[in-house]
Amino acid sequence: NAGVTQTPKFQVLKTGQSMTLQCAQDMNHNSMYWYRQDPGMGLRLIYYSASEGTTDKGEVPNGYNVSRLNKREFSLRLESAAPSQTSVYFCASERGAETQYFGPGTRLLVL
Amino acid sequence: SQQGEEDPQALSIQEGENATMNCSYKTSINNLQWYRQNSGRGLVHLILIRSNEREKHSGRLRVTLDTSKKSSSLLITASRAADTASYFCATSNTGKLIFGQGTTLQVKP
Numbered sequence A: 001n002a003g004v005t006q007t008p009k010f011q012v013l014k015t016g017q018s019m020t021l022q023c024a025q026d027m028n029h030n031s032m033y034w035y036r037q038d039p040g041m042g043l044r045l046i047y048y049s050a051s052e053g054t055t056d057k058g059e060v061p062n063g064y065n066v067s068r069l070n071k072r073e074f075s076l077r078l079e080s081a082a083p084s085q086t087s088v089y090f091c092a093s094e095r096g097a098e099t100q101y102f103g104p105g106t107r108l109l110v111l
Numbered sequence B: 001s002q003q004g005e006e007d008p009q010a011l012s013i014q015e016g017e018n019a020t021m022n023c024s025y026k027t028s029i030n031n032l033q034w035y036r037q038n039s040g041r042g043l044v045h046l047i048l049i050r051s052n053e054r055e056k057h058s059g060r061l062r063v064t065l066d067t068s069k070k071s072s073s074l075l076i077t078a079s080r081a082a083d084t085a086s087y088f089c090a091t092s093n094t095g096k097l098i099f100g101q102g103t104t105l106q107v108k109p
Helices: none
Strands: A004-007 A010-013 A019-025 A031-037 A043-049 A064-068 A074-078 A087-094 A100-102 A106-110 B005-007 B010-014 B019-024 B031-037 B043-050 B055-058 B061-066 B071-076 B085-092 B097-099 B103-108
Touching (some): A004 A087, A019 A087, A043 A064, A043 A074, A043 B097, B010 B019, B019 B103, B031 B061, B031 B071, B043 B061, B043 B071, B071 B085
Parallel strands (some): A010 A106
Antiparallel strands (some): A004 A019, A019 A074, A031 A043, B005 B019, B019 B071, B055 B061, B061 B071
């Protein structure tokens, strides 16, 4: 099992460009999450999906959209990137409303 | 907003020593979890303690939970250089996890 995979691993964007971060899990988990991690800030929840077909906002959703394409895949889209969105983005999936399993992260730099 | 606050922010010890890090939180919880993050990697789940538990062990890890003080501690005994990482507490109430800012642990060989 690959667990949680994320693509790309690293991306540089110019202000105003758009991109989609991809996440997939092969553990048959219902819940999936997107976080951003900034220095000294821990992880902050952007969006989550409790099950296929549902998505909800987290703590910092502004500037992002998500799609739960199917049970395996949960994508995060930046429609018009801003320098404030420079961060490391982590996707996670959850077993039984307890343990979360994290992907390796996507490092995004917005110039 | 951050639920958990961790103390200390950074800790440096010698191999073989014990490392203790603390987490305080603000609201009631269903469980509290600890995660480890190696540099440049994703988080890895270490241990979960439920609100009705006071202490839990897993290998060299010992976690305590004091719900009256809204605090938890993570003890790593006989530390190794491979324990060098950042450690995060995360609280769960509504099903979502809220993470603290983390403690960076350096274990010197």
